Amino acid sequence: MTIPLDISEIWEKLAIPRGGKIIYVVLDGVGGLPDISRGGTELQVAQTPNLDALAKQSSCGLLEIVGPGITPGSGPGHLTLFGYHPLRYSLGRGVLSAMGIDLELQEGDVAARANFATIDEAGKVSDRRAGRIATELNQHLCQKIRDKVELDFDGEFFFKTVSEHRAVLVLRGSGLSGDLPDTDPQQTGIAPHEPQPNSEAARLTAHLVSTFIDRVREVLADEQSANGILLRGFEQYHPLPGLGDRFKLDGVCIADYPMYRGVSRLLGMKILPHPGGVEERFQALADCYGDDFDFYFLHVKKTDSYGEDADFDHKVKTIEMVDNLIPQVTALNPDVLIVTADHSTPSTMGKHSWHPVPVMLSAATAKIDAVDSFDEYSCMRGSLGTRPGTHLMGLALAHAGRLEKFGA
Amino acid sequence: MTIPLDISEIWEKLAIPRGGKIIYVVLDGVGGLPDISRGGTELQVAQTPNLDALAKQSSCGLLEIVGPGITPGSGPGHLTLFGYHPLRYSLGRGVLSAMGIDLELQEGDVAARANFATIDEAGKVSDRRAGRIATELNQHLCQKIRDKVELDFDGEFFFKTVSEHRAVLVLRGSGLSGDLPDTDPQQTGIAPHEPQPNSEAARLTAHLVSTFIDRVREVLADEQSANGILLRGFEQYHPLPGLGDRFKLDGVCIADYPMYRGVSRLLGMKILPHPGGVEERFQALADCYGDDFDFYFLHVKKTDSYGEDADFDHKVKTIEMVDNLIPQVTALNPDVLIVTADHSTPSTMGKHSWHPVPVMLSAATAKIDAVDSFDEYSCMRGSLGTRPGTHLMGLALAHAGRLEKFGA
Numbered sequence: 162m163t164i165p166l167d168i169s170e171i172w173e174k175l176a177i178p179r180g181g182k183i184i185y186v187v188l189d190g191v192g193g194l195p196d197i198s199r200g201g202t203e204l205q206v207a208q209t210p211n212l213d214a215l216a217k218q219s220s221c222g223l224l225e226i227v228g229p230g231i232t233p234g235s236g237p238g239h240l241t242l243f244g245y246h247p248l249r250y251s252l253g254r255g256v257l258s259a260m261g262i263d264l265e266l267q268e269g270d271v272a273a274r275a276n277f278a279t280i281d282e283a284g285k286v287s288d289r290r291a292g293r294i295a296t297e298l299n300q301h302l303c304q305k306i307r308d309k310v311e312l313d314f315d316g317e318f319f320f321k322t323v324s325e326h327r328a329v330l331v332l333r334g335s336g337l338s339g340d341l342p343d344t345d346p347q348q349t350g351i352a353p354h355e356p357q358p359n360s361e362a363a364r365l366t367a368h369l370v371s372t373f374i375d376r377v378r379e380v381l382a383d384e385q386s387a388n389g390i391l392l393r394g395f396e397q398y399h400p401l402p403g404l405g406d407r408f409k410l411d412g413v414c415i416a417d418y419p420m421y422r423g424v425s426r427l428l429g430m431k432i433l434p435h436p437g438g439v440e441e442r443f444q445a446l447a448d449c450y451g452d453d454f455d456f457y458f459l460h461v462k463k464t465d466s467y468g469e470d471a472d473f474d475h476k477v478k479t480i481e482m483v484d485n486l487i488p489q490v491t492a493l494n495p496d497v498l499i500v501t502a503d504h505s506t507p508s509t510m511g512k513h514s515w516h517p518v519p520v521m522l523s524a525a526t527a528k529i530d531a532v533d534s535f536d537e538y539s540c541m542r543g544s545l546g547t548r549p550g551t552h553l554m555g556l557a558l559a560h561a562g563r564l565e566k567f568g569a
Numbered sequence: 570m571t572i573p574l575d576i577s578e579i580w581e582k583l584a585i586p587r588g589g590k591i592i593y594v595v596l597d598g599v600g601g602l603p604d605i606s607r608g609g610t611e612l613q614v615a616q617t618p619n620l621d622a623l624a625k626q627s628s629c630g631l632l633e634i635v636g637p638g639i640t641p642g643s644g645p646g647h648l649t650l651f652g653y654h655p656l657r658y659s660l661g662r663g664v665l666s667a668m669g670i671d672l673e674l675q676e677g678d679v680a681a682r683a684n685f686a687t688i689d690e691a692g693k694v695s696d697r698r699a700g701r702i703a704t705e706l707n708q709h710l711c712q713k714i715r716d717k718v719e720l721d722f723d724g725e726f727f728f729k730t731v732s733e734h735r736a737v738l739v740l741r742g743s744g745l746s747g748d749l750p751d752t753d754p755q756q757t758g759i760a761p762h763e764p765q766p767n768s769e770a771a772r773l774t775a776h777l778v779s780t781f782i783d784r785v786r787e788v789l790a791d792e793q794s795a796n797g798i799l800l801r802g803f804e805q806y807h808p809l810p811g812l813g814d815r816f817k818l819d820g821v822c823i824a825d826y827p828m829y830r831g832v833s834r835l836l837g838m839k840i841l842p843h844p845g846g847v848e849e850r851f852q853a854l855a856d857c858y859g860d861d862f863d864f865y866f867l868h869v870k871k872t873d874s875y876g877e878d879a880d881f882d883h884k885v886k887t888i889e890m891v892d893n894l895i896p897q898v899t900a901l902n903p904d905v906l907i908v909t910a911d912h913s914t915p916s917t918m919g920k921h922s923w924h925p926v927p928v929m930l931s932a933a934t935a936k937i938d939a940v941d942s943f944d945e946y947s948c949m950r951g952s953l954g955t956r957p958g959t960h961l962m963g964l965a966l967a968h969a970g971r972l973e974k975f976g977a
Contacts, residue, residue, distance in 0.1 A: 194936055227975050228576040229956065230963030231583070234976035247976065248579065257977045507934075513974055515967045516936055537936065538952075547954040 181496025190506025222545025244554025260423025403429025589904025630953025652962025668831025811837025
C-alpha cells in the first residue's frame with residue numbers, strides 16, 4: 162500500500178521567494194553515544210559554552226534522519242536535511258562517486274565506478290583491486306589512459322582517480338544509457354563480464370564501454386598488477402530539482418569535501434572555492450553573507466572522520482574548535498540558524514549509526530525551551546521533539562517567514 | 570505522489586544474514602492505567618527489581634502499536650512487533666480463528682467463523698448464539714458433524730470448536746475462493762443468508778458451503794437450541810513472507826496460546842512444543858538459545874488475561890513472577906534484548922486499549938537513558954521516545970548489527 166509521503170511537496174506550494182536568511186551549520190556525524198569511561202557523549206564531554214548558549218535561545222530536538230534503525234550514508238543524510246526525502250531522491254553509487262571527486266556531471270552523462278584490477282594470462286581476474294595500488298600510481302595510469310585511449314563517438318569520456326585502486330568513468334554524449342550490468346564479476350578466477358546492454362537503449366553505451374575496456378587493456382599491457390579495469394554501478398545522471406525550484410532559495414555551499422560540494426551542486430547551490438580549513442570556512446561564511454543568498458550551508462567534516470576513527474578525544478576537540486567559531490555565525494544575526502548533523506558517528510562504534518541527531522534552531526519565532534546544552538540527551542527534552550529528518554527544511558522555511566499560510 | 574509507506578521495505582533491502590541475536594520478551598497486554606486506590610499502574614505497583622535494573626541499562630520508550638486511538642487485537646499487535654505493518658499485512662477473522670485453535674492452514678484453504686445458532690420452524694434465526702451453549706456440547710456437536718457430514722468434492726473440510734457457541738470451518742481443496750458473503754444475518758427473526766458467490770471464482774465454494782449448511786441442519790435436527798450454524802468472515806489463506814525472507818532472521822516461538830503460535834508459524838518461525846507454564850517457557854528459551862536461531866520470541870499471556878478480568882492484583886503478581894525470571898534471560902547475554910507488549914490491557918478497563926505500551930531495548934549500541942523503572946510513565950522520558958510500534962523491528966535489527974548502511 163502507498164500513502165502520500167512527502168510533506169515537502171506542500172512546502173513547495175507554500176514557499177515564497179522572500180523572507181529571512183537561513184544558515185545550516187552541519188557537523189558531520191557529530192551525534193554520539195556515551196563512553197562510560199569519559200562520562201558521556203562527545204558533545205556532553207566537550208566544553209561548548211557557545212553552542213550551549215545558543216541552545217538556550219533555541220528550539221531543540223532530535224532528528225531521525227532516514228528512519229528507525231536506518232544508518233544514513235552521507236548522501237541521503239544531506240539530502241534529508243535539505244528537504245529531499247531520501248527514499249524518493251536517491252543518488253546511485255556511480256553518480257555519487259563522480260560527484261565525490263568534483264566531477265561536474267551534465268544531464269545524460271553515464272557514470273560508473275571503476276577498479277584497477279589484475280587480469281591473468283587466461284583473461285581471468287586474479288585480483289579485483291590490483292593489490293590496492295597507491296593513489297599516485299592510479300593517477301599516473303589514469304593520465305596515461307586519458308592520453309592514449311580514444312573513443313570514436315560524438316562525445317567524450319572522463320576517467321579519474323578516486324583513491325588507491327578506485328576510479329570513476331564518465332561518458333558524455335547523446336544517446337547514452339546507464340542500463341548496463343557490471344563488468345566486475347565480484348570474484349576472482351573468472352573473466353570479467355562482457356558489457357552487454359540490458360535494453361536496446363544501452364546498445365551504443367555497451368559498445369563504447371566494451372571498446373574502452375579493450376583499449377585500456379592495451380594501454381596497461383605492461384603493468385604488473387594494474388593491467389585492467391572492472392566497472393560497476395552504471396548510472397545515468399538526471400539532475401534533481403534545485404533548492405531554487407522547490408523552495409525559492411538561493412543557496413551557497415561552504416564545504417571542503419567533494420561529496421558535500423557535489424550534493425550541493427546537484428541541488429543548484431553555488432559552490433564557494435575551497436576555502437581551506439574549518440576556520441577559513443567560517444570566515445568564508447561571514448564574507449559571503451549578504452544579499453546574494455538566502456540559504457547558507459556550512460559543512461564540518463572532521464567530527465565524522467574522528468568518529469569513524471573511534472577517536473573520541475579528537476572528536477571532542479573538533480567540537481570545541483567549532484564551538485569557538487560559533488560566535489562568528491551568531492554575529493551575522495541570521496534569521497534562522499540551525500546546528501545539526503547528517504547522521505551520528507559514535508566514537509564508541511567507529512562508524513555511522515542510526516541514532517537520532519541533536520538539532521537546534523534559533524530564530525525570533527522559535528519556541529525556545531529549557532534545553533541549556535547542545536547534546537543528544539538534553540535535546541531529547543526540547544520543543545522540537547524527536548522527529549523525522551525530513552521535517553527540518555520545512556521548519557527552517559517557516560521560521561524564516563518563507564512559507565505562506567495553508568488554506569484560508 | 571506516493572511511495573511505499575512501509576519503512577520495513579527498506580529494512581528488507583538492508584538486512585544481512587548475520588549479526589547479533591535478538592530476544593523479544595512480550596508481556597501480553599502489560600500496559601495499564603493508574604488505579605488511584607492502589608497508587609499507580611500495574612507495572613508501577615509491582616515490585617520489579619530485575620526489570621528496573623534492565624531499564625537502567627536500556628534505551629526506553631513507548632510504542633503506539635497500530636496508531637493513535639486504535640486498540641490492537643492480538644494478531645495485529647504481534648504482527649506490528651515483528652515488523653509487519655498491520656494496515657498492510659492483515660489477517661482476517663477466519664484465518665485468525667483457525668490459527669487460534671492450532672489449525673495449521675495450507676495455502677488456498679478457505680476459513681470462516683461459525684456460530685451454533687437456533688433456527689425456528691419457519692427457518693428463521695431465533696438465537697444467533699444458540700443460548701451460548703457450553704464448550705463441551707460444542708465439542709460433541711463438532712464431532713458429530715465431522716462424523717456424519719460428507720462433502721462430495723476433491724478435498725476435505727475441518728470443523729472445530731473454538732469455545733461456547735463458536736467454531737471454525739475450513740475447506741481445503743483446489744478451486745476454492747473466499748469471495749462469499751456471510752450467511753449470518755446479524756439479527757434474529759429472518760432466515761440466514763444463502764451463500765451466493767460474489768464472483769464466478771467462488772461458485773464451487775458457495776455450492777460446498779450451501780451443501781454443508783444443509784447437511785449440518787439434518788445432523789443437528791434433534792438438537793433443542795444448537796440446530797443450525799451461521800458462517801461469517803470467509804477468507805482464503807495466503808501465507809505471508811516470513812521473517813527469513815524479509816529480515817534474514819531464523820526465528821523461534823516460545824508461546825503457549827494457539828493464536829501466538831499461529832502468527833509465529835505464519836511468519837516462518839519454528840514453534841517449540843508446548844513447554845508448560847511461564848517458568849518452563851523461560852527455561853525453554855535458555856535451552857534453545859544458541860546457533861540455531863537469530864530471533865527468539867517469548868510470550869507471556871497472563872498479564873493480558875488478568876487485565877481482561879479487571880484483576881489488578883493478579884496482574885501485578887504475574888508481572889512480579891516474570892520479573893523473577895528476567896535474570897535467566899539477561900544471563901544469556903543476548904546482543905539485543907527487548908521487553909514490551911503487543912497492546913495495553915488496563916485492569917481498570919478490563920479490556921485491550923489503545924494506550925502506548927512501554928518498551929525497553931538493551932544492547933551494546935543502545936542509547937542508554939536515565940529511565941530507571943520499567944513502566945508506562947518512566948518510559949515516556951526514554952531515549953526511544955513515543956513512536957509507532959512498526960519501528961521496533963528496525964531498531965532491533967539495527968542494534969543487532971543486521972542492517973547495512975543506507976546509501977553512500
